Amino acid sequence: MLTASSAGRVDNLHALRLRFMQMEDRYRKQALEMGCALVSLVDVRDAYTGSHSSRVATYAHATGLRLGLAHTELDQIVMASLLHDIGQIGVPDHILLKQAGLGPGESIQVQKHPELGWMALKNIEDFKPIGLIVLHHHERMDGSGYPNGLKGDEIPLGSRIIAVAHSYDALTTNRPYRAARTKQQAFDELLRCCKSQFDPSVLDAFMDAMNTKRNSSSNASFGRSYDHADGSDFLLLPTSPAE
Numbered sequence: 001m002l003t004a005s006s007a008g009r010v011d012n013l014h015a016l017r018l019r020f021m022q023m024e025d026r027y028r029k030q031a032l033e034m035g036c037a038l039v040s041l042v043d044v045r046d047a048y049t050g051s052h053s054s055r056v057a058t059y060a061h062a063t064g065l066r067l068g069l070a071h072t073e074l075d076q077i078v079m080a081s082l083l084h085d086i087g088q089i090g091v092p093d094h095i096l097l098k099q100a101g102l103g104p105g106e107s108i109q110v111q112k113h114p115e116l117g118w119m120a121l122k123n124i125e126d127f128k129p130i131g132l133i134v135l136h137h138h139e140r141m142d143g144s145g146y147p148n149g150l151k152g153d154e155i156p157l158g159s160r161i162i163a164v165a166h167s168y169d170a171l172t173t174n175r176p177y178r179a180a181r182t183k184q185q186a187f188d189e190l191l192r193c194c195k196s197q198f199d200p201s202v203l204d205a206f207m208d209a210m211n212t213k214r215n216s217s218s219n220a221s222f223g224r225s226y227d228h229a230d231g232s233d234f235l236l237l238p239t240s241p242a243e
């Protein structure tokens with residue numbers, strides 16, 4: 001039987017635990033709001049980049065689910081997908097929006113965008129792991145990517161997922177200089193670059209997710225599922241933190 005003083009201690013502990021849970025909820029909400037504010041900056045910078053990032057996030061989420069990733073890691077990868085090109089804010093318009101090929105100096109400026117994104121995110125405590133994923137999303141499995149020439153498993157898993165997702169989206173989207181490839185043509189191109197550029201197990205999970213009708217709503221922690229044009233179900237991301 002509890003004495004009055006021990007019952008009081010239990011009540012205090014319960015109140016304290018409740019307080020910590022409320023603080024944690026508020027902290028997570030603030031982090032998500034900050035992420036959404038940063039995402040809106042990407043949208044403002046370039047309409048293509050904004051919609052590209054949302055599609056990359058849906059592909060990355062489906063791939064992460066297929067790989068059986070935990071919710072926390074999946075959330076970080078989705079947020080990193082939305083922000084992966086945020087560093088393009090630091091690339092001048094006349095280069096970013098150029099429709100013809102880039103000169104050598106211009107390519108170097110474009111290739112700085114992962115580091116610029118990392119610099120923007122690294123000082124926010126909750127966004128450090130997200131910033132690392134952003135930093136390495138242009139690395140390649142054979143070490144020929146940038147900025148650090150990381151190889152294989154040295155590349156964060158989230159970056160390897162985004163590498164596949166953003167390449168697929170780039171291939172299947174109409175660009176000023178070429179028409180969109182079909183899904184099968186894009187798959188063929190990704191498979192051609194498997195091992196040299198992409199992680200085979202990630203590519204396998206991505207293609208599996210793209211080919212399989214599934215309901216991701218039960219696992220979606222950032223939003224709800226919707227029917228993708230090609231028949232796969234993918235995550236529809238919220239446009240505001242309240243959604």
Ligand SMILES: [Fe+2]
Pocket residue numbers: 084085113137138
């Ligand atoms: Fe990029």
